[in-house]
Amino acid sequence: MLELRIAGRDFGQPVLGEVFATVSRGDRICLLGPSGIGKTTLLNAIAGLDKSVPESAVIGREQLRVGYLFQEHRLLPWRTLHANLRLVGASDDEAGTLLGQVGLAGYGHYLPDQLSLGMARRAALARCLAVKPDLLLLDEPFASLDPIMAGELKALIAGILNSQPDMAMICVTHDGGDAAILANRLWYLDGKPARLQWDDVLAEPGLVDGLLGRLRDLDLTGS
Numbered sequence: 759m760l761e762l763r764i765a766g767r768d769f770g771q772p773v774l775g776e777v778f779a780t781v782s783r784g785d786r787i788c789l790l791g792p793s794g795i796g797k798t799t800l801l802n803a804i805a806g807l808d809k810s811v812p813e814s815a816v817i818g819r820e821q822l823r824v825g826y827l828f829q830e831h832r833l834l835p836w837r838t839l840h841a842n843l844r845l846v847g848a849s850d851d852e853a854g855t856l857l858g859q860v861g862l863a864g865y866g867h868y869l870p871d872q873l874s875l876g877m878a879r880r881a882a883l884a885r886c887l888a889v890k891p892d893l894l895l896l897d898e899p900f901a902s903l904d905p906i907m908a909g910e911l912k913a914l915i916a917g918i919l920n921s922q923p924d925m926a927m928i929c930v931t932h933d934g935g936d937a938a939i940l941a942n943r944l945w946y947l948d949g950k951p952a953r954l955q956w957d958d959v960l961a962e963p964g965l966v967d968g969l970l971g972r973l974r975d976l977d978l979t980g981s
């Protein structure tokens with residue numbers, strides 16, 4: 759569905775090195791790596807937001823609908839939640855259904871700034887889903903949320919993934935434990951410039967345990 763042939767990206771100094779990988783329908787990838795290594799840079803390149811990365815570096819994106827949950831909600835602050843969803847193509851009914859799906863039924867007339875951080879993130883997730891994405895990109899979706907809110911959002915995303923088996927996901931996280939809940943594949947980005955050091959399929963529970971052990975060694979399990 760997607761083939762990455764990224765030659766690199768630098769901002770005065772090299773950040774990303776070569777990144778070669780493929781993403782298939784139904785892939786649920788957790789992208790881990792040290793802080794500042796280039797995870798968001800890679801996500802932006804995949805999304806096509808980084809115009810310094812040639813379009814030819816991400817083969818197949820043209821045919822895909824991409825939903826991107828940024829670290830900030832990036833909803834239009836002067837539009838209601840309902841209007842934000844309508845703007846990306848949701849019908850009235852779909853907007854209502856999606857807001858209900860993310861636990862925001864009855865909040866359609868609210869402005870984004872009237873919401874808590876967790877609610878705003880769920881509203882932004884609803885907007886991602888409104889584009890009916892083939893590929894869902896999540897940049898640290900649980901960051902800055904209290905453990906209860908983070909757990910609720912994780913369960914919500916896991917449910918959405920279960921109900922849409924063909925949708926692919928790439929989720930940047932600092933917590934390897936998220937992989938056990940959300941992922942069937944793990945990317946680990948590291949080095950200067952950064953490359954994918956691991957691209958492992960999490961086919962069996964035992965394998966997940968093994969990987970979590972490796973992540974624990976790297977202090978990436980969040981516990």
Ligand SMILES: Nc1ncnc2c1ncn2[C@@H]1O[C@H](COP(=O)(O)OP(=O)(O)OP(=O)(O)O)[C@@H](O)[C@H]1O
Binds near residue numbers: 769792793797799
């Ligand atoms: N627009 C930019 N201009 C200059 N430097 C940038 C820009 N965007 C990213 N960088 C640099 O690229 C490096 C990688 O940043 P990036 O945000 O991709 O890392 P990250 O792995 O997502 O970090 P974190 O886990 O802390 O969110 C950092 O050194 C950052 O300062």
